[in-house]
Structure formats: C-alpha cells, structure tokens
Amino acid sequence: MKMNHSTILLLFLQNFMDDIEHDTLYGDLLELYQLKYQSEGKASAGLWLGLQILKALPSFILSIIMERLYMLHHVFKVALRNFLRQKLYSLIHVFNLALAMAASVLILFWVQHELSYDRFHKKGNELYRIVTEFKRFGQTWPVVSIPVAPALKSEYTDIINTTRCSPVGSLIQKGDTRFNESGAYVDPSFFKMFSFPSVEGNDITGFTNPNSIVITRETANKYFGQDEAVGQTLRLNNRQDFTVCGVIENIPKNSHIQYNFFLPFSLYLEKDRDPGHWARFQLFAYIELSKNISHLEVEKQISNIIIDHRPEAQAILHLEPLKRIHLYSSGGGGNIRYVRFFTVIAILILVIASINTMNLTTARAQTRLKEVAVRKVNGAGQNNLFFQFMGESFVVFIVATLLALCFILLFFTRFNMMSGMQLPSPFVSLNWIGLLFGMAVLMWTISTGYPAIQLASLKIPKTLRSTIQTLQWCSRGSFIRKTLVLLQFSISIFMIIATLVISRQLSYIQNKDLGFDRNQVLYFSMRGNMHQQIDALKNEIAKGRGIKNVSLTSELPTQIARSYNGLDWENRDPVQDVEMGLLSVDHDFIDAMNIKIISGRSFSNQYPTDTGKAYILNEQAVKIMKLESPVGKWFEWKERGQIIGIVKDFHFKSLNECIAPLIIVMDPDRYQYVCVNIQSSERDMSETIQHIESVWKQFSPDHPFKYHFLNDEFENMYKTEIVTSRIYRYFTFLALFISCLGLFGLVVFMAERRTKEIGIRKTLGSSETDIVYLMTKDYLKLITASNIIAWPLAYIIMRKWLYSYFYHTTLGLDIFLISGVCTIIIGLLPVLGLSIKSAKTNPASSLRYE
Amino acid sequence: MLTKLEDQILMTVWKFRGEAYGVNVYQHLSEVLDAKVAVGVVYTALDRLTKRGMLNSYKGESTAVRGGMRKKFFELTDIGIQELTKSKAVHDRIWNDFGDLLEKET
Numbered sequence: 001m002k003m004n005h006s007t008i009l010l011l012f013l014q015n016f017m018d019d020i021e022h023d024t025l026y027g028d029l030l031e032l033y034q035l036k037y038q039s040e041g042k043a044s045a046g047l048w049l050g051l052q053i054l055k056a057l058p059s060f061i062l063s064i065i066m067e068r069l070y071m072l073h074h075v076f077k078v079a080l081r082n083f084l085r086q087k088l089y090s091l092i093h094v095f096n097l098a099l100a101m102a103a104s105v106l107i108l109f110w111v112q113h114e115l116s117y118d119r120f121h122k123k124g125n126e127l128y129r130i131v132t133e134f135k136r137f138g139q140t141w142p143v144v145s146i147p148v149a150p151a152l153k154s155e156y157t158d159i160i161n162t163t164r165c166s167p168v169g170s171l172i173q174k175g176d177t178r179f180n181e182s183g184a185y186v187d188p189s190f191f192k193m194f195s196f197p198s199v200e201g202n203d204i205t206g207f208t209n210p211n212s213i214v215i216t217r218e219t220a221n222k223y224f225g226q227d228e229a230v231g232q233t234l235r236l237n238n239r240q241d242f243t244v245c246g247v248i249e250n251i252p253k254n255s256h257i258q259y260n261f262f263l264p265f266s267l268y269l270e271k272d273r274d275p276g277h278w279a280r281f282q283l284f285a286y287i288e289l290s291k292n293i294s295h296l297e298v299e300k301q302i303s304n305i306i307i308d309h310r311p312e313a314q315a316i317l318h319l320e321p322l323k324r325i326h327l328y329s330s331g332g333g334g335n336i337r338y339v340r341f342f343t344v345i346a347i348l349i350l351v352i353a354s355i356n357t358m359n360l361t362t363a364r365a366q367t368r369l370k371e372v373a374v375r376k377v378n379g380a381g382q383n384n385l386f387f388q389f390m391g392e393s394f395v396v397f398i399v400a401t402l403l404a405l406c407f408i409l410l411f412f413t414r415f416n417m418m419s420g421m422q423l424p425s426p427f428v429s430l431n432w433i434g435l436l437f438g439m440a441v442l443m444w445t446i447s448t449g450y451p452a453i454q455l456a457s458l459k460i461p462k463t464l465r466s467t468i469q470t471l472q473w474c475s476r477g478s479f480i481r482k483t484l485v486l487l488q489f490s491i492s493i494f495m496i497i498a499t500l501v502i503s504r505q506l507s508y509i510q511n512k513d514l515g516f517d518r519n520q521v522l523y524f525s526m527r528g529n530m531h532q533q534i535d536a537l538k539n540e541i542a543k544g545r546g547i548k549n550v551s552l553t554s555e556l557p558t559q560i561a562r563s564y565n566g567l568d569w570e571n572r573d574p575v576q577d578v579e580m581g582l583l584s585v586d587h588d589f590i591d592a593m594n595i596k597i598i599s600g601r602s603f604s605n606q607y608p609t610d611t612g613k614a615y616i617l618n619e620q621a622v623k624i625m626k627l628e629s630p631v632g633k634w635f636e637w638k639e640r641g642q643i644i645g646i647v648k649d650f651h652f653k654s655l656n657e658c659i660a661p662l663i664i665v666m667d668p669d670r671y672q673y674v675c676v677n678i679q680s681s682e683r684d685m686s687e688t689i690q691h692i693e694s695v696w697k698q699f700s701p702d703h704p705f706k707y708h709f710l711n712d713e714f715e716n717m718y719k720t721e722i723v724t725s726r727i728y729r730y731f732t733f734l735a736l737f738i739s740c741l742g743l744f745g746l747v748v749f750m751a752e753r754r755t756k757e758i759g760i761r762k763t764l765g766s767s768e769t770d771i772v773y774l775m776t777k778d779y780l781k782l783i784t785a786s787n788i789i790a791w792p793l794a795y796i797i798m799r800k801w802l803y804s805y806f807y808h809t810t811l812g813l814d815i816f817l818i819s820g821v822c823t824i825i826i827g828l829l830p831v832l833g834l835s836i837k838s839a840k841t842n843p844a845s846s847l848r849y850e
Numbered sequence: 851m852l853t854k855l856e857d858q859i860l861m862t863v864w865k866f867r868g869e870a871y872g873v874n875v876y877q878h879l880s881e882v883l884d885a886k887v888a889v890g891v892v893y894t895a896l897d898r899l900t901k902r903g904m905l906n907s908y909k910g911e912s913t914a915v916r917g918g919m920r921k922k923f924f925e926l927t928d929i930g931i932q933e934l935t936k937s938k939a940v941h942d943r944i945w946n947d948f949g950d951l952l953e954k955e956t
Binding site for chain 2: 028031032035
C-alpha cells in the first residue's frame with residue numbers, strides 16, 4: 001500500500017489506541033474512514049480523519065497527564081516516607097551529593113572565569129598578538145620592535161589594523177591627589193580594534209592631540225570624583241599636562257590588557273633613541289586580520305619580516321590568537337594545564353559522589369526485595385517500579401541540589417579569597433544554576449538508573465522465595481559495588497599523592513638556596529632626583545637603625561630579564577655568538593646579597609676602572625665561553641675590559657628554567673633599585689621602614705613612597721603554583737571525605753544487615769576481635785588494592801609533572817607510603833568504629849532485633 | 851431526564867437490536883436527523899448512557915474486516931427501557947396539548 005498522509009495518520013492513531021481499551025474505537029474510526037473514502041473521496045476522508053485527531057488531542061493529553069500525576073503523587077509520598085524513616089542513610093546520601101556538586105560548581109566557576117579571558121571583544125576572532133620566536137635560544141616572547149606593526153599594515157592588505165602597545169608606569173597628579181598608575185602608549189587604532197567602549201557607550205575615536213590621555217572610569221572617579229572628566233587636565237610625572245579626551249568603561253577583570261590610562265604612541269616615538277631599529281624588541285603589537293583569512297596563511301607571509309631587515313636578529317614572527325593569550329602563552333597569567341587539571345578534578349569528585357549514590361542505592365535495594373515482589377504481585381509493572389525508585393532518589397537529589405545551592409553561596413567568598421582570584425559574583429550570571437541542575441539530573445540518571453532497572457526487572461518467584469537465586473543477584477551487585485569502591489579510593493589515593501608531590505615541590509622551590517640572600521631585603525625603585533644623588537641617598541638610609549647594607553642594582557636578582565649578544569672575549573671561537581643576561585650593580589651589592597665569589601675579586605671603590613671596564617661572570621658564562629682561568633682575561637660588552645671575578649651560579653629566574661650565563665658590571669646609569677638589607681626584629685621593622693620613608697620624602701617629595709620585599713617578589717613568581725596547590729589541597733580532602741562518607745554509609749548498612757549474624761556468632765563463642773576482623777577485612781583488602789592500582793598511575797603522571805620543572809624534588813617512596821597509610825587509616829576508621837560497636841553489642845539484644 | 855439526543859440514541863440502539871455499535875448508530879442518526887453530526891458527540895453520549903446504566907456494552911469477536919479490530923456493541927438495559935418509556939410518556943403529554951395546533955393547521 002502506498003504511504004500517504006492518511007496512512008500515516010492511521011498509523012499514528014494505531015500507535016495510541018492499540019490497547020485493549022481502545023481497539024474498538026480504532027476499529028470504528030477505521031470503518032468510518034473507509035465509508036467516507038468511498039462516498040466522498042480520499043482527500044476529504046483524510047481531512048476528516050486529521051480533524052478528528054486534532055480535536056481529540058487536548059483531552060487525550062490531559063488524560064495522560066492526570067494519570068501520571070496520580071502516579072507521581074503516590075511515588076513522592078512513598079519516597080518522602082522512606083527518606084524520613086532512614087535518617088542517617090538519607091543524610092549521608094544528601095550530604096555526599098551536595099558537597100560534590102557544590103565543589104564542582106565552585107571549581108567550574110574558576111575554570112569558566114579562566115576560559116572567559118579576552119572573549120568580550122567584538123572583533124575577538126580577528127585579533128592576534130605578534131609573538132617573536134628567538135631562534136638563538138629557542139624561546140618565544142610576545143615582544144616586537146617598533147617598525148614591525150606599521151610595516152605589516154602597509155605591506156599586507158589582509159591586515160586591516162595594527163596597534164603597538166608599550167606599558168608605562170607614571171605618577172599622575174591632580175591637585176593634591178596623586179598615585180602611581182600603570183598605563184600604556186598605544187596607537188589610536190587600539191580603540192578601534194579592542195572593545196573598550198567609552199562611558200557614554202560610544203567607541204573612542206582616538207587621541208585628539210599628542211597631549212591627550214584616555215583614562216578608565218575608575219581612574220576618572222579617583223581624580224575627578226563625580227565631575228565630568230573629559231576636557232580636564234592631569235599632570236604626569238610632574239612634568240607634562242595632559243587633557244583627558246575620553247573616559248572608557250573599566251576594563252573587565254578577564255582581559256589580559258589591564259591599564260588605567262592610555263597615551264598616544266607618538267610620544268613614545270619622540271622619546272625613543274632609535275625608533276627605526278628592527279631588532280630592539282621592546283613592545284607588544286596586535287593586528288586585526290580581515291574576516292575570511294586564516295591566520296596561518298598570514299603568519300607564513302610575515303614570519304620573516306625582521307630577518308629581511310636584520311638577518312642577524314634570527315627572529316621569526318608568529319601570530320597568537322587573542323583568546324589564547326591568557327591560557328596558552330608563557331607568562332600569560334593563566335595556564336591551560338591547570339584549567340584542564342581542575343576540570344578533571346571536578347569530574348572526578350562528581351564520579352566519586354555518583355559511585356556513593358549507586359552503592360548506597362544498590363545496597364539498600366536488597367532490603368526491599370520483598371516490597372518489590374509484593375508490588376509486582378499486586379500488578380505493578382516494570383515501568384511503575386522503575387519510576388518509583390527513580391522518584392524516590394529524585395527527592396534525595398532535589399534536597400541535595402538545594403543544599404548545594406546554599407553551600408555555593410555560603411562558600412563563594414571564601415573560595416574567592418582562597419583562590420586569590422577575583423571571580424565575578426555568582427549573581428552576575430545565573431548560568432551556573434542551570435549547570436547545577438544539569439549536573440544533578442545527569443548524576444541522577446546515571447547513578448540511580450542502573451539500580452532502578454535491576455530492581456524493577458526482578459522476577460517475582462525469585463524474590464519472594466528469597467533463596468539462592470536472590471543471593472546470587474546480591475553477590476553480583478556486591479561485586480560491582482566492590483569495583484566501584486575500588487575505583488573511588490584509587491582516585492582519592494591518586495589525588496593525595498598528587499597533593500603531597502605538589503606541596504613538596506613548592507616547598508622545595510621556596511626553600512631552595514638561590515645563591516643569594518632574599519630574606520629581610522627591602523627594595524624600592526628610584527624616583528625623582530634620587531638618580532642624581534646616589535651616594536647621599538645611600539648614606540642617609542644607612543644611618544637608620546637595623547640597616548645592615550644598602551646597595552644599588554639595575555634589576556632584581558630574582559628576575560633578570562635583559563640580555564645582550566654581540567659579546568667578545570679573549571680566544572673566542574669566531575662563530576660563537578652567545579647571549580647573556582646583564583646585571584649592573586654597585587660595589588656593595590655582591591657582598592650585601594651574599595653572592596659568593598669563587599675566584600678573583602668583587603667590585604671595589606679602590607679601582608676606578610671597575611666602573612664600566614671590569615666584568616664579573618657567573619660559572620655558567622665561563623662554561624659556555626670555554627675559558628680556562630678566566631680571571632684577568634679581556635672581555636668586551638660595550639667597552640673592552642677585564643674579567644675580575646667569577647661568582648657562583650645563583651638563580652636569577654624562575655626555577656622552571658635553568659641558570660643562564662650572566663655578566664655583572666658596574667654601570668651607574670643603569671641603577672634602578674635600591675636594596676636595603678635589614679637586620680632587625682619584627683618589632684623594630686616598622687621603625688626602620690619609617691626611617692627609609694623619611695629619607696624617601698627628603699629626596700623625592702613628589703612621589704608616594706612605595707616599597708617591596710624581595711621575598712614577596714620571589715613568592716609572587718610562584719603565585720599560580722601556590723594558589724593552585726592550596727585549592728587543590730582542599731578539594732583533595734573533600735574528595736577523600738566524600739569517599740569515606742560513602743564507605744561509612746555502606747558499613748552502617750552492612751552492620752545493620754549482619755546484626756543477627758553477629759549475635760549468633762557471639763553466642764557460638766566468637767570473640768570481639770574475630771568479629772571486628774570479619775567486618776573490616778573486606779574493606780582493608782579493598783583499600784590496599786586501590787593503593788596498588790593508584791601508585792603506578794600516580795608515579796607516571798606525577799613524575800611527568802615534576803620533570804616539567806628544571807629544578808625539582810625527588811619522587812620518594814615515602815610519599816606513596818604516607819598516602820597509603822593515610823587512606824587506610826582514614827578509610828578504616830569509621831569501619832573499625834562501627835564494627836567494634838556492633839561487636840560489643842550484647843547478643844541477646846542483637847538477636848531480638850527486628 | 852433524557853436529552854433529545856440521548857433519547858434518539860437509545861432508540862437507535864433499540865432499532866439495531868444487539869447489532870448497534872458506534873458506526874451504525876452514527877450513520878443512522880445522521881440519516882434520521884438529516885444533518886451533520888460530530889462523531890465525538892455520539893461516542894460521548896453512548897459512554898454517558900452506559901455509565902448511567904441505561905446501556906450495556908460488550909465486545910464482539912474480532913473479524914477479518916476493519917483491520918481485525920473488534921466492535922463494541924451496545925444494548926438497552928431495563929433501566930434504559932424504563933427511561934425511554936418515561937420519556938415517551940412526557941413526550942406524549944406535551945404533544946397532547948399541542949394537538950389543537952395540529953388540528954388547526956390541517
């Protein structure tokens with residue numbers, strides 16, 4: 001028969017009416033349809049049938065809903081009764097789920113925030129940052145030279161806009177209000193490319209003249225309060241007045257560009273010594289590509305532009321999509337590895353909680369075999385039973401979800417503080433509530449679906465007789481249960497090992513001897529007239545109490561970023577070109593910082609040639625230069641001079657990198673920081689700092705006093721690691737706690753089930769120890785097995801993680817043993833407690849139980 | 851009290867004597883009333899009358915016709931017959947008063 005619309009309609013009808021109740025009606029309709037067909041034709045008959053169905057639909061649907069509602073009402077009543085009757089069980093169930101869900105949502109808040117970086121720009125998909133790969137040392141940094149961006153724009157039609165961006169810190173002043181602010185020199189197209197709208201909501205067109213400044217709303221409020229900022233003037237660095245030509249909305253937290261003010265790039269060009277130089281990598285550059293072009297294509301074309309102009313630079317350009325900057329670039333602030341890592345942890349916590357739910361449900365299902373059988377005898381179908389069990393756990397999930405909601409709101413601020421992050425408030429976007437419910441529904445279907453199907457499909461005779469066959473089902477259930485517990489504890493153990501390794505590596509880094517003193521070293525950056533009065537400044541500071549040493553340096557010893565090539569030395573292999581870090585210090589610095597001289601001497605006042613014509617190298621430099629007995633040999637950086645000493649290698653970069661070659665010179669023009677070694681107790685510290693502040697006021701009255709400690713600076717370098725390990729530690733304990741919660745639930749249940757057995761055993765003469773052993777041995781075996789599974793896995797993964805650090809601690813056996821013993825103790829404690837309790841019960845009372 | 855439609859349906863069921871089911875009741879009514887009757891009306895009326903005990907329903911054997919679907923037959927119960935008689939009496943009484951009009955017309 002040819003399929004046509006009326007056939008389809010009939011099939012549709014048949015589908016709904018093919019039961020005992022409705023087959024007669026269906027037959028009637030069929031007959032009527034045929035009659036119509038004969039008398040009025042096919043089309044009219046089809047139309048009539050369609051109309052009939054349409055008319056019947058509302059009442060049809062209503063009747064289905066009513067029927068279901070009635071069933072639901074019943075299911076919920078039973079569920080609520082069960083929920084309230086088994087208080088401990090319900091409590092464990094609910095807490096387990098609520099904790100896991102709240103924890104995952106909190107983690108995912110953070111993950112989502114990390115992923116949201118730089119996604120608010122309207123042109124986000126077309127924006128790229130130019131990064132330079134330095135062939136010579138195989139590293140890539142997001143810096144370019146001044147001429148690159150304009151050249152790209154004029155030479156390639158696919159590049160629509162470019163902007164350079166050079167960060168600058170300035171003292172901004174308006175009347176008596178003055179602060180140090182961070183800002184940047186940018187090309188006017190900056191505001192065309194990035195979506196930083198003005199307060200009024202328009203786009204900023206750019207700078208009106210070379211002396212105009214664009215500030216953020218927050219900055220405007222700071223200086224002008226509620227007054228209109230546009231048109232007013234601000235004084236920069238006590239020298240130059242700028243007119244505010246635009247106020248932009250505050251830059252969102254999830255932007256990698258974070259400046260408070262913007263100055264025209266033309267000013268930067270005026271100040272630069274050699275703006276046409278192709279190989280002085282000093283600023284950031286962003287480009288906007290036309291819409292339908294792949295950035296790889298463009299990258300191929302532009303990659304050699306620097307080499308074309310300066311072959312010796314050996315620098316190759318690449319394009320980095322804006323959205324990847326935060327997470328994928330080195331020094332981008334975020335790290336995609338941590339994001340993935342925490343997503344996995346969120347999922348693992350959910351898995352652990354789901355396993356708990358599944359285990360508790362299957363375990364408890366055994367006590368309900370009779371109930372199932374009775375329901376079946378009374379005519380409940382598989383569907384009814386399935387929905388009943390699903391409904392019962394639905395109540396648990398609803399309560400748990402609401403509790404999780406409370407947990408999240410309660411702990412959000414704490415989590416924010418702990419993570420050191422400024423996550424947007426949970427009230428800004430309510431997507432996460434959807435996520436929470438989605439999570440709940442997913443866990444609900446997975447973790448209750450299986451037990452519910454199992455239970456609903458039981459055969460009546462088997463269950464009612466409750467003989468071997470039922471027991472078989474139970475033991476099958478218990479096999480699965482054991483596997484799940486195994487999995488759960490393996491995850492927990494893995495997480496504990498990882499926590500231990502991470503915190504050990506961190507304390508290794510923090511306590512590692514860097515080769516110089518970094519405790520109680522205060523430093524500040526020289527401002528105003530300090531540069532001209534270095535000696536007077538040093539003397540004044542040194543007068544204070546508790547001050548051991550005052551020294552000057554061009555860079556902080558924790559992070560020396562500048563490096564130079566084109567160096568020459570005695571007996572140099574002509575093809576060898578080495579790049580070395582450069583540090584310029586005064587004659588006190590090396591001693592003050594306790595950097596060890598291994599041969600030769602340090603800088604000294606007694607030799608006037610030491611300024612500019614003497615070099616001190618580190619061991620690594622000597623090794624690379626292949627110089628034997630280097631002291632006394634000549635060396636050339638700017639001027640030819642003598643190597644006067646060798647210092648022991650010290651760590652002047654993050655411990656993720658190995659120690660690079662370093663030149664130390666004495667070049668007063670380069671001094672930037674004053675380092676003060678303080679030797680005073682905590683109590684006198686404030687007095688010492690006050691003294692330094694008064695000296696500051698004396699030399700630089702216009703600038704606010706700002707100081708830091710070297711140790712803080714050092715720890716700042718590992719901020720991500722420290723924060724990550726802290727968050728991670730909390731969630732590990734949470735995961736372990738949830739696992740134990742599940743185990744506890746199981747044991748409570750088992751102890752209850754075996755009350756009689758224990759009573760009988762005791763009457764027959766078994767001792768309390770026997771009983772405790774009987775009840776705990778299974779779990780002891782399980783946890784031991786989990787250790788065996790988790791150890792090799794953790795070893796492989798954590799080894800890989802550790803080796804990503806150049807300097808790392810060892811992966812000792814003790815870590816594994818500690819985590820093993822930990823889990824056994826923590827996991828078995830509740831088991832042991834409960835079994836001792838049931839072992840001590842008087843058999844008379846346990847036998848009377850039920 | 852029976853409505854006019856119920857009255858007519860009961861009589862139609864009687865007319866078919868145990869062979870009455872949805873389709874022929876519907877067809878007969880359409881013919882007699884000489885108007886379009888909605889199918890649903892017939893079925894709801896049949897259901898209502900069954901609930902009120904005036905009709906009795908039973909299912910026939912399944913046959914080869916109409917896709918093997920069984921028919922649901924209706925027959926009048928004693929209550930049904932009583933109600934129908936009552937209805938007839940009321941009807942007659944009212945028509946008695948109306949007799950003059952008919953005579954005048956003729």
